[in-house]
Amino acid sequence: MNQDAFLDRPDIGLWAVADGMGGHASGERASKLVVEALAQLPVPELLGRSVRHAECLIAEANRRLIDEANASGDEIIGTTVVVLLAMGGACALLWVGDSRIYRLRDDRLEQLTRDHTEVQQWVSEGKLSAEQAESHPYAGVLSRAVGAEDEIQVDSVLEPLMGGDRYLLCSDGLTKELTLERIEQLLGSGEPPEVVQALVQNACAAGGRDNVTAVVVDFLNR
Template identity: 40%
Template sequence: MDPWASSEHLKFETAALTHTGHVRRFNEDSIFTDGERGIWVVADGMGGHRDGNLASAMIADAARGVGKGASLMEFAEAFRRDIDAVNAELLTRSQGRPEHIVGSTVAALLSHDGNYCCLWAGDSRCYLVRDGRIEQLSHDHTEVQELVDRGIISRAEAASWPRRNVITRAVGAIDDFQLEQATGVVKSGDCFVLCSDGLTGHVKDEEILAMSSGLSAHQASHELLELALARGGKDNISVVVVNVVDKGATTLVMR
């Protein structure tokens, strides 16, 4: 499929990669992208649980069927409803038994009429690179992030905290499930990066900034994946890069 897609006055260049990594036997990540509709998704099946790949694949399938709606908020609500349905189905499968829980994180980017909405649960992330700076739009739903937010440990301590991978919110894990969201205006020159923690476990924010600035989405996604693999690839790795330009603008310089 053509990596370039147009929406309103903007043009999206998308590249998406997922890799098992060097340690795991199976890839429990799933990705979905549709630049024409303006929807990009990364889902990371919960490690250590049965059929995590099933949970993440269900999220990708749900994204495939989401109706766009007349506004960004309608688009986001349609996505929420479909993810709620996935959550309910996964809970039914587990039959209330914690040992049978099948779950997944999700990070989604929706775009409509020049605006964006990032929705997420868990520790898969959505970044915005703009004007030479990087901003993490999502906020991790993890035990360690809660400790940082409460001032109990520092960000430096969080990097090596023994329970840093414990997720506090995921699709399929709790009845009272809600996606968190962040919204804003899409601008020409923006770059959005969605990824699972298999990437951020090895690659720092400033490195994501450096590798996504001024490159094609294809080149940036490959460089990010290769760096994570070179540093051990201890988990499944997924990355989606979305570059935004005005229609009719020249393509980005590749290196």
């Protein structure tokens, strides 16, 4: 069962990927609900205002998922989410969980989000190296997710856009299978539809242990 969902709205500068929590009830319901909530975002007038609106929509989805879990007797109905909002010469990144956003700029790939996992917290505290974290048995244990807690905290950052930037939003089904170097190589050539297909095919060929979703967004030279 595919528990991922995505949103592709170039007409209003909005993209998202959500990964329903495997092992928990109704992960596919959770990812679909949060993406449908974000789809209600109106055409942005100011980037900061759209960020606050998106945060409110995620918070409302969080409340709905908790209410559904309480009503059905399920422990958690949860999902991760990453969001890219673009307007003019800037963009905003929002995220909860371990789905990721990367940026390819001048042929260099950079991860722009920080995973909300127990292992990432240990890395931040200096208890583990990044290399140790990759193979740690608790690497997939989330410390934050939509639907997991009554109060949701959404991380966000603002980024300037440069002509030629390419952004990748993806669920962890991609990053579990492909190295950063391989992702950078695949992102570096081709148009977005072909790149997305290549990313998914390579992740499946490498093991495909989880659902794989990728959204690739190009910002043209100005």
